[in-house]
Amino acid sequence: MHIVDRRLNPGGKSLVNRQRFLRRARAYVQQAVRDSLKDRSIKDLDKEGQISIQRDVIHEPTLHRAAQGGSRERVFPGNRDYMEGDKIKRPDGGAGSGSKAGQGDGNDDFQFALSREEFLDLFLDDLELPDLAKRRLIGGAVDGIRRAGYSTAGNPSNLSVPRTMQKAMSRRLALRRPKGADLARIEEEIALIEARDPPLPDDAVRLEALREERSTIIRRRNLIAYIDPVDLRYRRFETVPKPVAQAVMFCLMDVSGSMTEHMKDLAKRFFALLHLFLSRCYEHVEVVFIHHTDRAAEVDEQTFFYSTVTGGTLVSSALEKLIEVVQERFRPDDWNIYVAQASDGDTMQSDNGRVVSLMQQEILPFSQYFAYLEVGREEFADIEMVGTTTGLWQAYAPVSDANRNFVMRKVHHRREIYPVFRELFQRKGVAERSS
């Protein structure tokens, strides 16, 4: 009997099969992933999750007898009070007395769990941040190390043994260093002749020649080293600065009294998606959260998503704050700046002029992209709201027409969030991108 410990064997044998399975059901899995997100809470947005897809996509058919029809007989355990000849009504499952219950592959959905990575991959597939154009190289801190051939000097730990031996061998060949085998052969012959009794006539001469040859060989072997310091080769590494595109994302949200919980929820969902997307796709993305009532404040993520504040509405305050932060910390020359704003569109008429001018004069010139998301009441979700645009929408409309990097969308219901999000960040066609 042998005991073998297999626990340390590489696991994940099923990984390939799992990926093949996901590939096969990809379209359906993707749909399911997107559907499942509609009802997730913000916190759980990027957790691994269970999804279900229709069975028939991945059905494996076999030839088997139908569950219905025909005559059948079957034995069951646990009789209580049946007597022979009793009649029993058919159970609701129809004929077959539930006999195929064990096979249960009916048409119910096929459920399984996706890991967080798989989930996000499918979920954020084919989205990208629009136009990440200004690339800045920042050296130093983000150096990478890469192999750069061999050198004759270096740290002993970097000694390349194969390369050194190769060099030594070619040098020995070039200088014709006698081999150990040659020496051994001559030693052997000398021993043979010396041992011969009686010696042959020309043995003395032969012996003399051999001895001379031997001393030459030994001398040459001593002179030409097996490994010489000139043979040593070290692996060389060099550091390379890696180009890093850095971006900052501003999230602006109105948290004033006119924003209902529903609206805030919509906005938060949008930002949560955005946050998820950005932090996943870009390593160097900073996110700045600003919420405002009639005053604006830069807050941390937790406060932004989960705190409540009351007050009036002054959109310009948030924009000013945004400009302030940009001037302070994010030089537009070095950073790609993205802004997303969410509001119910409520604004003070008197403030609109300032908002538009701030937008036109200051913000849009330094922004790569500005997305305005207007959240509305759930009740209006299905009603086409003709002519009832909000103050902010009216103010922004001309801005949007004039600037390609400003987009605005309305959202009333949770289910619209994801489509709008996709619309904004859909990967553009190649032609469009290159223009």
Added chain:
Amino acid sequence: MTVALAPAPLFSGSDWDFALINRIYETVEPIALQEMKLDIYPNQIEIISAEQMLDAYSSIGMPLFYKHWSFGKQFVTNEMMYRKGLRGLAYELVINSDPCINYLMQENSATMQTLVIAHAAFGHNHFFKNNYVFKQWTDAEGILDYLEFAKRYIAQCEERYGQLPVERVLDAAHALMNQGVHRYPRVRPRDLKAEAAREAERQAYRDRIYDDLWRTVPTGARADAIPSDARRAALGLPQENILYFLEKTGPRLESWQREILRIVRLIAQYFYPQRQTKAMNEGAATYTHYRIMTTLHERGWLTDGAFMEFLSSHTNVVYQPTYDSGQFGGFNPYALGFGIMSDIERICLEPTEEDREWFGDIAGSGDPMEVLKDIWANYRDESFVSQFLSPHLIRQWRLFKILDKQGDSELRVDAIHDERGYRRIRRSLAREYEIGRQEPDIQVVDVDLSGDRKLIVEHSVLDGVQLDEGDAAMVLQNLANLWGYEVLLKEVESETRKELKSHSAQPNMAWLR
């Protein structure tokens, strides 16, 4: 037999290490081999983690297997069930190979490891080595090498021909996997000498009956000599092994496609005995572990605590829910096998009058182990149930039989656990294990060679139960793709030869290329 009692229990607590596993094995081995006289392949015990157990699960329990998405599907299902806690993992997996490989999970407690060693390394192992179905059908020495070959071959095909074409062939072959089995003992390859001898014998016969007179008998214009029979004989029809038929005669298949069909078919064949002996195999292993564990406890090798742990797990394994308990999903093979085998032990040792009447040959024989070993070697589920399900057990389990006749509005209780019912119940339960009844009888019957090469397949319908239509259409499409021409499936009433229904499928021309 007087046996020395244990100086001290093997272990206390649930921790184990390799030395302990060794000691356990060495303690169990003499009980199994000398006292129970089991005959086993050499054992190899491998410790694996839960993850690895999940991996093994999803490739039908084999340590290596080719890659296919359906195993991934299996994997994600198992994984989810396991994570949600809906299903625990099996404590062991055992592979019918020589040496016999037993997988033990590292999460098992010391008691469970003892149980698993008794169950798999001795119970299953003995069954694999001795049961006639396994002897007849499987090649325990070669299986792992063959799987290795299959895995490599399919990976090479994927490299050479692309993943998708290979996947399509595998999908189609998997759909026909159950029809890829020879159900009757394999035909031994004919050797040249025997061929020559037979030919010589035929020649001698012709010489002996030769009469020149026959030459003078006038013959009319003869019709072609029974073309259909000749054709069918040449093609080896009727043939129930559809994959075999395709592999040998499929007109449009490339040689690598034939090889893949062969791989799938041989693997299906390897698992064929397991499907026929589920209850017996598990019953034998359960009976073995029960005896060994009890013996260990009696002799002081197991502490009372460990024995209680064993009993609790054993009881779970052999639990049979009743039909109305809501958990009923057919007979539990562990429960049925173990139930009948324990009953046989009782019959051998303390037979009643009834037992003597029913089982005259074994009642009171006094040596249950010999009787059981004979049964383990020479029966499969169907014959086992039909021979050894005793009235005592039928009463104990309160079995009853339901008849669901086509056309009747109600079900009928056809037999219960009484004098009139025993034999009927036993026959009926045995038939449920008959592989020919579990699976439809489907055969390739003819090919239209002179016409459009249409392949004709026949399902011989038993008791009016036809094929599941949706699945049949899908499988037929796969069959047509493999065959390369039209395929017709007829459903024929087995007794009256009346045709009930027919399906047909045209090959998808884009498929093979």
